[in-house]
Amino acid sequence: MTHTAALPSAGPALRRALVRHHWRWLTMLALGLVIVIGTWGGRYATRVNFDAAALRGENTLRLAVAVLRGQMARFERLPQLIADQDLIRQVVQTPGDRAVVAEANAYLKEVNILLGSSDIYVMTQDGTTVAANNHDSDVSFVGENFAYRPYFFDAASGGEGRFFALGTTSLKRGYYFGAPIRDGDAVLGVVAFKIDVDGIEETWRGGDYEIIVTDPEGIIFMASRADWHFSSILPLTPDRLARTDQTRRYADARLRALPVTSDDQAGHRLMALTDVLGTREFLVLAEDMSEAGWTVQVLLDTASARAQALTTVIVALLLVGLGTMMAAVWLQRRARLMERMQLQRDARAELERRVVERTAELATVNRRLEAEVAERRATEAELRTAQASLVQAGKLAALGQMSAALSHEFNQPLGAARNFADNALVLIERNRIEDARDNISRVVALVDRMATLSRHLRNFARKPNSRLETVSVTEVMSETREIVAFRLRAADATLEFDPGPEPLLVRAGAVRLQQVLVNLISNAADAAEGSADRRIAVSARAEGGRAVIRVRDHGPGVPDAIVERIFDPFFTTKGVGKGLGLGLSISYNIIKDFGGELRVMNHPDGGAEFIIELIRSGRTTVT
Ligand code: ADP
16 A cells, blocks of 8 residues: 555656756757867868868869960960061061061061960060061060060070060060070070960959969969059068069069968968958969969958858757757657656546445445344334234233223123113012013113123224224224223213214224224323313314324323323333323324324313324225
C-alpha cells in the first residue's frame, strides 16, 4: 500500500528531473553551435565566398591578360617590317634630304592610319626623330630626341625595344615597340611604334571589379578607374622615383601614393584602399606579364563576399535558433504529454482503487444486511411464537373473566327458572293453569337465554379461524354486548351502539374481532368505574375506503406519559390480580392481522377513545 502510494508522487519528480536534464543538454548544444558557427563557421563561410570570388576574378584576370597579349601580338612584328623598308633606311641615312623625309613622313602617316596604331616614327642613331606620322601636327615628334627611352636604346643596341609610358610630347599613354634599322650588321636608327591603351581600358569599365596594370615600381599605368592613373600601390621610395625619372616613363605627370594596406587572409591577398568612395577592401589577383614588363591585377570588392558570408552565418544561427525552439517546443509538448498520460494513469489507478474499496465496502454491507435479515427472521419467528403464546394467555384470561361472567349469567336464570318452575307447580296445584303456563314459558325463555350463552362460550373456545371473511360489525357487536353485559352491570356502566346509516361490513375474523371489542369495552368499563359519567359509546362508520369503529368512554383518559406504551405486552396500571397488561397488546396484533390499525387518542371532551380501522368488505356472510 505504501509503495503504490509513493509511486505517483515519485513519477512527476523523476519526470521533472528528466525534463531539466534535457533542457540543459539542449541549451549546451545550442550554445556550442552558436560559438562554433560564430567563429569557425564565419571563417569558413568567408573563405568559401572568397574562393568563389577568386575564381571569378581568375577568369577576369585571364581574359584581361589574354586581351593585352593579343593586342601586343598584333603589333609586335610590325615595327621590324617597317624598319626593313628601303625608304626608312634611306631617311636615317640622309636625314637632310627633304624629299626623302617628306616621302617617309607620308609613308608613315599612311601606314599608321592603315594599322590603327597611335604613332610611328623614325629616329637616327642618336635618338633624334627624323620622320614621323604626325610630322604635320601640333605635337610633331620630328626633331624630338627619345634617346632616354628604353624602347630606343634597347633597339639601337640591336635588340627589341619595348616600353610603356606617358608620351612626353603627346602626353598620351601608350605602349612602345622599337625595332633597329639595319644596314648589314650596323644599326642606323630605330623605328618606334606606339599603340594606344585607352581602348583596352575602355573595355574594363562597368564591371563589379577593378583592373589595374602596374609597372615594376608598383605605379598604376592602366586602370579601370581613370583617377588611379600614375598612383602607386607601393610606397614611393626615392629609389623607385629615381628609377622612374631615368626613363621619364611618366613624363612630367605627378605621381602619388594610394593609401593602401595589404594583408593576407584565408590564402588570398587582400588590399584595403581609402579613396573618395571611402575605405574598401579588395581581393587581389595578379599575373605578371614579363614580356610586357608589367603586372595585371584584378581587384574584387570583398563587401559582397563578406556580406554573403555574414548572411550565411546569420541564416545558420537562425536555423540553430529555430531548431532549438522546435526542440524546446517538442520537449515541452512531450513533457506535457507524459504528464497528462501519468495523470490519466494515476486517475485510472485511483478509480480502480476506489472501485475495489467500494466493492469491499458493499460486500461488507451485504454481509451485514444478510446477517441482519437472518437475525430479523429469527426475531420474527420468536415474536410469532411469543405472540401465539400471548394470544393463548390472553384467551385464557378472557376465558377466566368469561367463566366468572357466565357462572353469574347462568346462576341468575337458573335461580329464576327454579322460582318460575316452583311457582308453576304451586299454580298447577291450585289449578291456575294459565298462570302456570305463563310461568313455564318464562322458564323456557330463560333456558333459551342460557343456551345462547352457552353457544357464545363454544364460539369463544373454538380455535380462532385465521381465515379472514366478511363480518357484520352490528352482528359482532350484539354478541359482544351479551358477553360484556355482566361486566357493564358490575361497573354500573351503559353501552350505546351507533351502527351508522347502513350496516358496516369488514374483513376480519368474527370471534377475534369480538375478542378485541370485549377487551376495549371491558377497559372502558374499568375506566368508567371511578367516573361520574359512565356512558360507553361504540360507533361504526364507513370513512373513505375504510371501516372505523370507535370505543369511547368518559373516564380519565390515557395519560400522555404512557400513551406510547399501553400497546406493549404486560403493560398495566391496574393492581395485582386485576390486570395482566395483555389485552391491548393482543388486540393490537389481531387488528394488525386483519390488515387494519388500532390506535388511541384522548377525546377533546374528556375520556379515552380507541379507534379500530379495518378494511371494508362489500359482501355479507352469515356466521
Ligand atoms: P389490563 O387491562 O390488563 O391492564 P390492557 O392491555 O387491556 O391490560 O390495558 C393496559 C393499560 O391501558 C391499562 O392498565 C390502562 O392503564 C390503560 N387503559 C386501557 N384502556 C383504558 C381506558 N379506556 N381508559 C384509561 N386507560 C386505559
